[in-house]
Amino acid sequence: TAAHAMAILAMEQFAQIILDRDERLAPARSLEEMVRALDAGKVPVWLPSSLTLPAPDIPASWDITSDSLAAWLAGKLGANALLLIKQTGAFSGSDTIDGLAARGVVDAGFAAMLPDGVDVHLAGPKNAAEAGALLAAGHLPGIAITASIRSARIAG
Structure with a gap:
């Protein structure tokens, strides 16, 4: 704790x-x-x-990092999309959330903390140059990640 x-x-x-x-x-x-x-x-x-x-719905666990907290906050805000900025570009549009967690790109608790209906986008260093213009135009930099079948939910 x-x-x-x-x-x-x-x-x-x-x-x-x-x-x-x-x-x-x-x-x-x-x-x-x-x-x-x-x-x-x-x-x-x-x-x-x-x-x-x-918050009782945030477990005190090393599986919970800023990724999971961002997903939790997206739910509290009623967001329809979440953009995670990562230090790596080791992801692609064919990745799933579970696959990214298995490779350590997102934390192990992320899938369970992500509310239904929130689209996940990842951006990395190669997206930095275009990010400002895309955001100003109402678009998210990076790529959309496919949600996979998730295990039991931690938060809702």
Whole structure:
């Protein structure tokens, strides 16, 4: 439990570093703060501890990393798509979520934390140059990943 909390707090510390990089970014500890940041024309940067540490549907497990937390947050936001930016380009449009988890591209808990109806896209280093233009045009960079049959759900 302590290691789980410390990992989430480390993500929050990294978010603080990101926030320090650009004045267009705004800290967001809650869904309401995310909406306020967007309404103010800012980009919310999630500080996850307030929402995730007390959440009973997030197991304290090394299978849960920022990938699974992003999937969980997508569900809380009612998102229809989730874009994960990875440090690798070792994925293709023929990959499934389960296959990516088996290879360590996404964490082992990701499939179970991903809500039904949320499309998953992965982008890597080769997508960086075009990402800004695609996002500005309302498109996601990278590739869509096929959802596979998932095991028992952790979150909903």
